[in-house]
């Protein structure tokens with residue numbers, strides 16, 4: 052019998068059970084949960100033991116140990132991702148079995164593709180980005196590192212979403228009209244994006260401004 056792959060989940064918040072379930076569905080055996088707050092160590096959540104705080108755990112030898120990151124905050128997730136990578140840890144790609152992913156797409160380390168997502172051909176999703184439930188990534192879209200594309204957003208063809216962007220739930224970027232969404236930008240929920248958005252902006256509305 053093949054040995055089951057093992058993984059640790061980092062982050063305990065409202066969204067963490069989504070990541071736990073995703074790891075289970077990808078065939079991982081969850082070895083424990085890890086949280087920044089050491090006061091939770093020893094407790095149990097969603098049936099799994101909280102085994103350590105993040106800082107102490109990542110100080111150990113974590114070479115080739117698998118992790119999945121459950122925090123939605125892009126900046127915190129980037130920090131933890133970078134620490135794990137520096138120390139030789141691994142962040143496997145996790146794809147929900149209901150997702151439809153083109154064989155002509157490229158999904159990188161630490162990417163999570165949640166339930167009912169569609170990824171069309173020639174899409175690239177770079178390290179540590181989370182594509183939440185029901186999102187559509189149209190052909191030739193690029194999602195850079197450490198982004199969070201929230202539920203039921205639709206990213207139109209040829210849009211490049213730069214690093215560390217939050218696209219709020221139910222947003223549409225119109226195919227062919229939006230070259231870029233600049234790094235570190237937040238697009239509010241339910242937005243309709245009609246043109247390029249500069250870096251470090253907060254925009255929302257229909258059309259988004």
Ligand SMILES: CC(C)(COP(=O)(O)OP(=O)(O)OC[C@H]1O[C@@H](n2cnc3c(N)ncnc32)[C@H](O)[C@@H]1OP(=O)(O)O)[C@@H](O)C(=O)NCCC(=O)NCCS
Nearest residue numbers: 123201202218219220237238239240241242253254255256
């Ligand atoms: C855009 C956003 C970041 C702004 O947050 P904020 O700075 O706290 O803004 P506020 O809630 O104080 O709202 C300020 C004004 O903008 C309006 N507004 C805020 N977000 C809006 C949105 N997405 N669409 C339309 N109007 C919006 C508010 O109604 C309010 O208007 P008012 O001044 O006329 O009352 C936030 O509302 C948002 O949409 N976040 C995305 C959430 C999300 O999808 N997360 C995904 C994880 S599940």
